[in-house]
Structure formats: structure tokens, C-alpha cells
Amino acid sequence: MSISDPLIKELKGHVLEATKASSNGAILDIHPFLLPLCQVLESIFRKGLNNIVHSAFGITRRDYWAWIDKTAQTSAGLQGNFKRIVEEVSSNPSVNTPQGRGRLFIRHALKSKCLHVPVETIVRMKCNEGIYEEDSIIGDEILGEIFLSLLYQCSHLHFDLKLENASFLDETWQLPQYQEYELVPCMDLGVYLGPVFNVIYLHKFKSNMAWYKSFWKVSLRQWNFLGALNTFFIQLHFLLMPIPPLSFQNKIEVGDVIDEAFGICINGWRRGRVTALLRQKRGLPVTLKVIKGHYPNGSVFPGVIPLLRRLHLDVDSLQERFREAALSESQETSLTGSHIGGQTVQYMGSVSVGGCGDVSQIEHAVMAVSSQNRQSVPVILITGEIGVQTLLKTNRKMVLSHSYTEISSCGRRNDMPDYFAYIAGDTSCTISSHFTCYVFKAVSVDQSRDILLTLADGFHRTHWAV
Structure with missing residues (x-):
């Protein structure tokens, strides 16, 4: 088999776009390259897949989700995140078909940085066992290594995807609002x-x-x-x-x-x-x-x-x-000239703060984002009844959306009062294990203070500093 493949070439292009986008913050569902990235990943997982299964009930076909699920159940010593994700996908009532579960797994694994784990078992541990034909990408020694290296690159990117939006993955990769x-x-x-x-x-x-x-x-x-x-x-x-x-x-x-x-x-x-x-x-x-x-x-x-x-x-x-x-x-x-209920500010970017979403993290996070000299993005910040939304000012596309139950704290630095930030978990902040700080720059110090007051009104548990 040739050491090049059109799917690998396409994947390289999307990973490059994702890498560039990640320098300005988390990769969200609204990024245009995310849909084709997921589609080409699925195509690679399916290429050369030996999907014919003979049983007492006749011949059936299986999708890539079948071997990923089996790998999590039978292989020892794999990353804990991978096994946890497979269990969550298997029990998720929003998806009912192998296709839907495979797609939800890809989204979960991108967010949890472990999409490379099941591929390692075939490429590095030589556990193919008839899963892929020799003319596949994953079953080929050289192409498998190239594919694995691209998945390693994905594991260094921060995907902030809304995983609960899964009910139509059985039918389509397109995501609704x-x-x-x-x-x-x-x-x-x-x-x-x-x-x-x-x-x-x-x-x-x-x-x-x-x-x-x-x-x-x-x-x-x-x-x-x-x-x-x-x-x-x-x-x-x-x-x-x-x-x-x-x-x-x-x-x-x-x-x-x-x-x-x-x-x-x-x-x-x-x-x-x-x-x-x-x-x-x-x-x-x-x-x-x-x-x-x-x-x-x-x-x-x-x-x-x-x-x-x-x-x-x-x-x-x-x-x-x-x-x-x-x-x-x-x-x-x-x-x-402005969105109803929203205020125009500059979105400076985001930074992971690990497993702690306390207000003490904001001072360091604001400095970390501001020191990276990222290009700011004009946005409209809307503080609603149950959460906060951030829309691009140019086309009103959603950039960020967090409910107050996901937000653990908000605040600003004393020496940079026009900057403000809030920290949100990847799920409800009381049980979240990973938090991200989102940093903004207000038009004025007064606007920064007013927005923080509005955020504090939105959730009684939040502590903020001025």
C-alpha cells in the first residue's frame, strides 16, 4: 500500500486548522473545521474495517464502535479516561445505534484527549486480530503510525464540546442548536x-x-x-x-x-x-x-x-x-448597535486552570492570557436568566455558553481592572474535575465592574474580587 492516503492528507489539514485555532482559546462546536474533522476521523476508522460477522443468526455487519467497546472491556492497562468514556457512551440514552455511539465516542475522546488510546492497541500493541484489512490505514504499519501521530497532536488541543447535544448523532454529524x-x-x-x-x-x-x-x-x-x-x-x-x-x-x-x-x-x-x-x-x-x-x-x-x-x-x-x-x-x-441584553467586550482567550475553579485562580489566569499577546475578538456578552452567552459581534454566532451551575467563580485583578474573567467547569462546578478560565477586556473599568455584579447576581455561590 502507498505511504500516502487522501484521508490522511485531509486529516492533516484539519488538525493544522485546529492547532492554529487552539492558540486563541478552546475549540468549540461552532468552529467550521470541527465537522469535517470528525467526518474524516470516522472515515479512517471505517476504511478497511472487517465488518462482516458470521454467527448462528446469519451474517451481520458491525461498525468501528464494536471493536472500541470490546477493547475497553478486554484490554488491561489502558488509560482510565478511555474506559470511563466508553462506559458513559454505552449507557447514554441519547444514542441508540452503533453509528451514534461511535460518533459520540469521537466527540468525548477529543474533549478528554484520549482518542489515540484504542488506535495504540492495534498500531503499537499489534492487537489487530482481523479487525482491519491490510489495505486499511489503521491496519497498515506506516499509515497507522502517521494516523497515530495526528491523534497524539489532537490530544494536546483543548476541545470544549457540548457533549449533551447528542440526540441526532444516530442520523447525522450536523449538530443543532x-x-x-x-x-x-x-x-x-x-x-x-x-x-x-x-x-x-x-x-x-x-x-x-x-x-x-x-x-x-x-x-x-x-x-x-x-x-x-x-x-x-x-x-x-x-x-x-x-x-x-x-x-x-x-x-x-x-x-x-x-x-x-x-x-x-x-x-x-x-x-x-x-x-x-x-x-x-x-x-x-x-x-x-x-x-x-x-x-x-x-x-x-x-x-x-x-x-x-x-x-x-x-x-x-x-x-x-x-x-x-x-x-x-x-x-x-x-x-x-448592540445586542439586546448584551454588552460589547473583547474576548481575550481562555486557559485551563486544572481541577480547581476557585476565585484565587483568576489572578494568574488573567495574567497568563494577557501575556500571550493573543488577538482579541469583539464579542457580545449576554448575562441571561440561567447562564452566560458570548456571541461574535460580526455575525452573532455563539462562541461560549455556560449555565450558572457550571460557573464556579468570577473576578478581576486589582492592577488590570478593565479585564474580567469567569471560571467554568466541563459540567456542574460542584462535580467537575476540569476548569477553564475565560478572560475578557471591557470598554471601561465601570463596565467591567457592572458585568461582574451581574454575574454575581446570577449565581449566589460566586465570590468575586474588585
Whole structure:
């Protein structure tokens, strides 16, 4: 076999792009090279794969996930992160096929810097055992080493990927928008849900009057209950109460997929089970994770189109409505010169602070980022009800998104008061084992202080220094 291969050449190009991008901070889902990088990795894993399995039930085909899973179970002395990731992927309810699990594994392994581990068992430990043919990349002695060296390079890059956004990996590598919302406790969400192949879609909204009846009933009952609680919980109640139901927020829309409710993944559930969960959690704030049915520019996410049609929804009409809303928002933004609810600042970059997300890390992190002379990026920082989002000022694409439960601290240096930063974990900060500090530069010292005050209001556990 030739010592060159088009897939290896393509992979080198994407790894080079990733290496350049990592010098300016973490590699995010929005980076344009990430999708083709994952696709070419999958193509290499599949090239020359001996996927024919003979059994008593006949001939079946297996994907690359099968040998990766087996490697984690049978090989001793492998990196602990690798085995943990395989277990997490195997038990993840968002993916149901070998293809989906393989794709989720690639994303997990890039983030955890261990994608090279299973390939090492074949290339270095000579554990091929008929998994790959000789004309494959991984099964070839020279090409396997070249591929492994590129994976080693990936293990030195910081991929900050939203791994919970996995429900459509069974069908496509394209990722939809993924949003989190917290809504007022209520008897009725005010929506009709439409399940298609056990994927729960928002089908349509109920009338305003029907929702208000249930809203005021539950509000009166909760008022009596809250009378016995302390001031903190009463304040929390009033914070949540003014939030209207789904149909009033212009956040969750027809065609969106309800992926998680109350911290529980409902992918694959039937409508009756979802209704039972809502009934069980009645009276609690409603936390939802939602897969948006469209992108910010208004185009419908391709993965949902066939399923929306099964609900007898007019996809063309929906797309026209989404695009009109996106155009209206864009025009409003251009008139005001800033994003509604956001402030224009410079994003300076990020740096890993290890396993500690304490405020004491911020002073060193700000100095580390500022001393690297990175090119700053104009962004719009939006401090919302449940988290912080950072959008590129040029095209409003999402750069960062963290919920307050992921943020462990925020602050600034006394000698650089126009710089500010916050530290976030790769999951909820109470259980996270890896934290990253994100550094910004404000227009003025007053703006820096105001943003920190807003962040501190967002999560009561945060301590900050001025």
C-alpha cells in the first residue's frame, strides 16, 4: 500500500486548522473545521474495517464502535479516561445505534484527549486480530503510525464540546442548536407534544386563556406553601413567578425537540411517560434542555425535517417564519448597535486552570492570557436568566455558553481592572474535575465592574474580587 492516503492528507489539514485555532482559546462546536474533522476521523476508522460477522443468526455487519467497546472491556492497562468514556457512551440514552455511539465516542475522546488510546492497541500493541484489512490505514504499519501521530497532536488541543447535544448523532454529524431554559412552576406547560419515533416535539401551543387558569391556581397554592419558608426561598419564588409559559417566551417554538426535562433525558420516551413525569414534578420549576428546530439564520435543522413532516407540519412555512424572525432580529440589532441584553467586550482567550475553579485562580489566569499577546475578538456578552452567552459581534454566532451551575467563580485583578474573567467547569462546578478560565477586556473599568455584579447576581455561590 502507498505511504500516502487522501484521508490522511485531509486529516492533516484539519488538525493544522485546529492547532492554529487552539492558540486563541478552546475549540468549540461552532468552529467550521470541527465537522469535517470528525467526518474524516470516522472515515479512517471505517476504511478497511472487517465488518462482516458470521454467527448462528446469519451474517451481520458491525461498525468501528464494536471493536472500541470490546477493547475497553478486554484490554488491561489502558488509560482510565478511555474506559470511563466508553462506559458513559454505552449507557447514554441519547444514542441508540452503533453509528451514534461511535460518533459520540469521537466527540468525548477529543474533549478528554484520549482518542489515540484504542488506535495504540492495534498500531503499537499489534492487537489487530482481523479487525482491519491490510489495505486499511489503521491496519497498515506506516499509515497507522502517521494516523497515530495526528491523534497524539489532537490530544494536546483543548476541545470544549457540548457533549449533551447528542440526540441526532444516530442520523447525522450536523449538530443543532442546544438551549437550556428554566420556567415558572405551573400545572400546565401550555403546549401540545407530538412524539415521532419516540422523539418528543413541541407540536403547537394551547390558547392563552387555558394556560392562565392553571397558572393562577398553582400560584395561589404555592403562595400558601411559601409562607412557611425563609426569605431566600420566597425571593427565589418571586424570581421565577414572572416568567411566562412557553408560548409567551419566544424561546421555545413549534418544531423544537424536548431533549431533557427536570434533569432527565426523555429521548426515546412515549408521550404518556413524559406526561407522568410532568405530573410527578408538578409545583417545581420546570428545567428543560431543548434541541432547536432551526439555526440562528432561520434555516430548519435538516435532522428534524422528515420527522416534522410526519407531524403534518408545513416545513416551508415554518422556515419562512424562522427566517423572518432572524431577519427582524438582525435589523433591530443593526439599528441599536448592540445586542439586546448584551454588552460589547473583547474576548481575550481562555486557559485551563486544572481541577480547581476557585476565585484565587483568576489572578494568574488573567495574567497568563494577557501575556500571550493573543488577538482579541469583539464579542457580545449576554448575562441571561440561567447562564452566560458570548456571541461574535460580526455575525452573532455563539462562541461560549455556560449555565450558572457550571460557573464556579468570577473576578478581576486589582492592577488590570478593565479585564474580567469567569471560571467554568466541563459540567456542574460542584462535580467537575476540569476548569477553564475565560478572560475578557471591557470598554471601561465601570463596565467591567457592572458585568461582574451581574454575574454575581446570577449565581449566589460566586465570590468575586474588585
